[in-house]
Amino acid sequence: MRAELALVAFDLFRRKGFDKVTIDDVAEAAGVSRSTFLRYFGTKEDAVLSAFESKSERVAAALRARPADEDDWTALRHAMDHAIASYADAPDEALAVARLVRGTPALRARQLEKMHAWRPALAQALAERAGTGTPSVAHWVRASAALDCFSVGVDHWVDSDGGLDLIELLDEAFAALAPR
Amino acid sequence: MRAELALVAFDLFRRKGFDKVTIDDVAEAAGVSRSTFLRYFGTKEDAVLSAFESKSERVAAALRARPADEDDWTALRHAMDHAIASYADAPDEALAVARLVRGTPALRARQLEKMHAWRPALAQALAERAGTGTPSVAHWVRASAALDCFSVGVDHWVDSDGGLDLIELLDEAFAALAPR
DNA sequence: CTCAAACTGATACCGAGTGTCACGTTAGCC
């Protein structure tokens, strides 16, 4: 149900533009009521970005699974492979979604917010790797920078219409900031 | 006028909570109409965050003014001094605003967005320093990371109730990512 | 003094999100 709703919504958004489509439009097209749509998604934006959430835990888990003696930056680089997995698995869909998001301020803002929400989990994971309870300034900075690398890499990948290699882009992004 | 409106709004927000105060409340307290408030700010959030904008150009200008042979990371670190200037000039006010923002999801989101909007100017400045027209992946990443350092530094400064030295926090944040 | 431009406030409107409630369906249980 949720998935079908999201699909109908995405289709409408892409065809008519995100803010030319009301929640009522989506609900009607999907054959449900406005109430139902809002119970499933809570927000118009979430119909597009719901898949984006909960990747946070997977990346954090991957980070925790890295060898303890590995430096933060390398560990983060590898953990980010789990973030780009969905892009590699379904490039066309990922491209379509990314284009819609980039062209819609409201979606961009919400995505930025969701991405930002990953930071605590990553910083915490780094802190645990270091054996400390609370993340240090360095942990927060590195976690944030790693997310930027992901973001910048994906942006360039989208700009190239998926032509460039996302893995190489990520490597390039991470290389721009040598760890210590 | 704008400044007084912002002051009245801020006062109300801090006392009753941002989302317990409607635009009408602010307008009434300031003795103007809702229309006028919205013409000045366009958004409820902007009444608090308007000062935050337009720092982008100053920082970018500072970045361009750095010696051409200086490495990006050092240049960014120095440029960021202009971003924290207002915090050093009026620490109490900056602290009060920062606390309100941190405690209000809507304000946090909007601030994040405004911060994100600095990136193009910084990345472009880095590109010009390098003699290229368009920023490279490395430029984007470094610009973004520098903003994170600023953000993380300020966050910790607020957590310490202004007790810690913001300059040292910034140094520490930048040191967490060695440049190349 | 005049006239144009800018400022203001009133009004109407749209759409997102919240809360509530009644109805129907389903599923467990005796």
Added chain:
DNA sequence: GGCTAACGTGACACTCGGTATCAGTTTGAG
């Protein structure tokens, strides 16, 4: 098989932020 409790659904009313329009007023330049 019938009873009931839980849940999904939809209808409705409401609040509030933001947009657009327009008429009245102020202001300032010539």
